[in-house]
Amino acid sequence: MDELNVEEKLKIVSGFLLESPPGEINDVYNGMLTFSSSSAYGILMGDDEEFDRGIKQALRQYNTEQYVTATLPGQETKVIVSKFGQIEEDLYLDPKSQQTFKFDHLLHTVTDVQPYTVDETTEHLRSTIETAISDYITDHYPDGVSTVYYTDGTYTVAIVDDKFNPQNLWNGKWRSTWVISPDSDELKGTIKVNVHYYEDGNVQLNSSKEIEITASASSEDPAERAAAYVKSINKAEEDYQSALNESYLDLSENTFKGLRRALPLTRHKIDWDKVLNYKIGQELATKATIE
Structure with missing residues (x-):
């Protein structure tokens, strides 16, 4: 381990960071920093400029x-x-406010906000799709956020909703991405769901699905086309959510039950009241013997 070079250390540390459950990367990063100052794990954390760039x-x-x-x-x-929305290394675009900003990926802070000139020939449909998506997010995602981008002839809808509950030892995230081709009205989507439950254990759900659909957007009116795109996204995401619910209901009612006997070897259900009485009787008998 002491002979690891910077590249090998970065590969190990980056692997830990990239596999962090949603909402927990700071805990993973700070945990490695703590180890680095108090144990042999410190050999993984470098302090040179190359290592720092790799972590960033x-x-x-x-x-x-x-x-x-x-x-x-x-x-x-x-x-x-x-x-x-990435323009340069740490420079990003907010299409809605038509501004660029720098984002610090360690501190999660925003700096150097500047106005940005958009392409007016594509902005009308983009902003119309964003308005329709925002209404959809408000109706379906309690803490959802969406952003609509235009890049290379397509409109990309990004959706995320987080639910972090570390005090009860669980965190979860929904992400979906929809690339819309306006010439054919085709939508290519990817949905990802990540949940981490870590009370007295470590259980993770990582589910994803890729979807291709065609919206019924016959009108040239931007509002009607945006409504058709959002309607298709709504149906696809509801179908995925329903399928996910059904699979876990089946897992609970069938799969898990198959992992253990429905009845003990006697083929009779246990009378827990009698078991409790037996236990009390044994304790009384033990107490009487001691006295």
Whole structure:
């Protein structure tokens, strides 16, 4: 271990960071820092510039893949930090406010907010889709955030909703991405669900599904086309949620039951009241013997 070079250390540490459950990467990062100052794990954490750049790159990858959100000064709504809005290394676009901003992936802070000139020929449909998606998010996601981007002839809808409950030892995240081709009205979607439950154990759910659908957007009116896109997204996500619920209901009622006997070897159900009485009787008998 002492002979690991910087690249090998970075590969190990980056692996830990990139596999962090939703909402827990700071705990993982701080945990490794704690180990580095008090145990043999310290050999994994370097202090040179190359190692520091590698850590920042891993954090950048994690945050953009996990759709972390940021709030720009003077804005009420949040924007998703993703590769679809990435202009430079740490420079991102908020299409709604038409501003760029720098995002610190370690501190999650926003700086250097600047105005950005958008392409007016594509902005009308983009903003119309964003308005329709925002209404959908309000109706279906308690803490949801969405951002709509235009890149290379397509519109990309990014959706994220987090539910972090560390005091009860669980965290969860929903992410969905929809790439809309306006020429064919085709939508290519990816839905990802991650849940981590860690009370007296460590259980994780990692589910994903790729979907291809065609919206019924016959009208050239941007509002009607946006409504058709959102209607298709709504149905696809509801179908996925229903399928997920059904699979876990089947898991509870059938799969788990198959892992153990329905009855003990006697083929009779246990009378727990009698067991309790037996236990009390044994304790009284033991007490009488001692006295």
